[in-house]
Amino acid sequence: MKNKLFYLISAACLLSYTGTFTSCVNGVDDEYLEQKMTNSTTSSEDELPDLNGEYSMVGDYDLEMTCNGDLLEGQKVVMAVDEKNESATITFTAVETDLESVIGLIQGANLIQGMGLKYTGNCPVPGEKELTFTNVPVYRNGSTYAFKGDLVKPTYTMEYEGKIIDGKMTLNFKYELTESKLAGIWKTKANVYTGSSATMTPLWYDWNTNLTIRFGIINLPELGLNKLNMDTYTPNGLYDLLVLISPAAFNVIDVQQEITDLLQSITVLPNGSIYATYAWDSDKSNPDRWSSNMNRNIIRYYYDKENEDRIYVEINGQFLLNTIKGLVQPSPNTRGAAEDLKALGTRLIAFLKPALENGIPCEYSINDKKLSINIDGEFLLGALKLLAEVGNNEAALDFLMPLLENDPTLAPYAPNIKIFLKRLPDLLTYKEESMGGELSGECKYVKIGLHLEK
Structure with missing residues (x-):
């Protein structure tokens, strides 16, 4: 009797469970079950977006x-x-x-394309x-x-x-x-007078040569000096050279002042970004003439792991492309470059490519909240040697000068830039005496930099 009762109860429970399950499948809940089964396959490879x-x-x-x-x-x-x-x-x-993508904008550039002007x-x-x-x-x-x-x-x-x-x-x-010793706002210094002379700041140089440079005839129409005979004047170093390039000044003080009028400060951030506060308005009476909205990722830096006095400065590649596009203007007067320009261009690219890929090597020193920074002397010397070859290669000048002459900003400087390029080989040689004598060799370095202070 007891076993029979247990059997009847078990059978009733089984029938009840079976009836409930059947009603769920065949009734309202069958849509829910179908949905659950469908959702279980949404993770299949076919239905997932491809993120690779x-x-x-x-x-x-x-x-x-x-x-x-x-x-x-x-x-x-x-x-x-x-x-x-x-x-x-x-x-x-x-x-x-x-960079070859923008070289194509220049007439006659087909001769220098394909030389490897690509980098990462x-x-x-x-x-x-x-x-x-x-x-x-x-x-x-x-x-x-x-x-x-x-x-x-x-x-x-x-x-x-x-x-x-x-x-x-x-x-x-x-x-x-991790290192933050360069971080801060570094301002351009005002000219400091000592007696009748002025400290040459913020721009400074250490050029390993004492060779006297003869410039010949310099055209400075803005100063009314259309034919200044430089054979009667002995330029004394880089500052005179910069003065002669500048159409707006004829002495060292003005050149230095132009820099401070243009550049107020350079901000170096702990995160490796560098940006400048510069003048967007030439009106010096305008207190709001200084801009600081420069993108923080155009110029970046990092410290040399082996030399604590050296950093590398990177220039954003896309910014460089956009800048070249803005400067390059096709010129109908540009003559086709000679074949030897290819060899010169190849050497120039081989020299510059590591700097574009890894950053420009720079040296710096900090003393009592004063910063002295410059492009590495040997690197700059190498760049100037190649630039000297450009300036004394007629095919290269035929290619370069129309670019300068067609740019409204650079056009006034074009004649004196050409003179500078022509005379540059002499400036890159060393001489025991500043007047007369034989050349004794090449200079070992060229340092050009800025003096800044907090």
């Missing part, structure tokens, strides 16, 4: 990168995600800068070519995929946070250099 690829201005997908609060162009992010879009390997690097700069962190992060979690919220990460290195710290929506990546990147 290159995000850049020329890549598979668009990239908008903000670095330390300012837009940073010319960068590239490569994403490689797993099959469920839950984990990624992310690589930060730069796109290739192709650094990733968002100055001095770093590439940074790769593995096993980065990817979070999904609807159609948005988000990720973030950070890194602590001996020379810098960094963090990033990005999201991908409809094939576009928006990325906020931040970094800060």
Whole structure:
């Protein structure tokens, strides 16, 4: 009897459960079940968006990168995600800068194209070519995929946070250099008089030559000196040379004052950015003539790991492209360059390419809140040697001078720039005596820089 009762109760429970299950499948809840089954397949590879690829201005997908609060162009992010879009390997690097793309705007430039005027700069962190992060979690919220990460290195710290929506990546990147001794607002110094002479600031030079330079005839129509015979005047160093290039001044003091009138200060940020506060209005009585809205990512720097007195200064490749596009004007008067210009151009590019890729080497010293900074003397000497070849190559001058003459800003300086280029080989030689005598060799360095103070 007891076993029979247990059997009847068990059978009733089974029938009840079966009836309930049948009513759910065949009744109102069958839509819910179908929906659950469909949702369980939404993570399949076929239905997930493809996040793999290159995000850049020329890549598979668009990239908008903000670095330390300012837009940073010319960068590239490569994403490689797993099959469920839950984990990624992310690589930060730069796109290739192709200066040849703007050379084509110049008539006759076909002779110097194809010489390798392409380079790849650094990733968002100055001095770093590439940074790769593995096993980065990817979070999904609807159609948005988000990720973030950070890194602590001996020379810098960094963090990033990005999201991908409809094939576009928006990325906020931040970094800060560990060393901050250069950080601060450095102002151009006023001219300081000592007796009847003036301290030559803010521009200074240390040019390893004492050769007297003869300039010949200098045309300065703005000063009413249409035919100034320089054979009766002995220029004394770089400052006289700068004066002769400048149509607005004829003495050292004016040249220095022009610099302070144009450049108020240079701000060096701990995060590796450099920007200038400069005059946008020539009216010196205007107290609001100074601008400080320069993008913080146009010029960046990083410290040399082996030399504490050296930094490298990077120029943003996209900014460089845009600047060249703005300056280059096709000239109907430009003659075709000679074949030997190719060889000269190749050497010039080979010399400049490392500086474009890694930054321009610069030296600096700080003493009692005073900063002296200059381009590395040997590097600048090498650049000037190649520039001297340009200035004494007729094909190169036929190519260069129309560019200067057709630019409204540079046109007044073009005649004296040509004279400077012609005389530059003499200036790059060393002589035991400033007057007369035989050349004794080449100078060892050329330093040109600024004196600034906090």
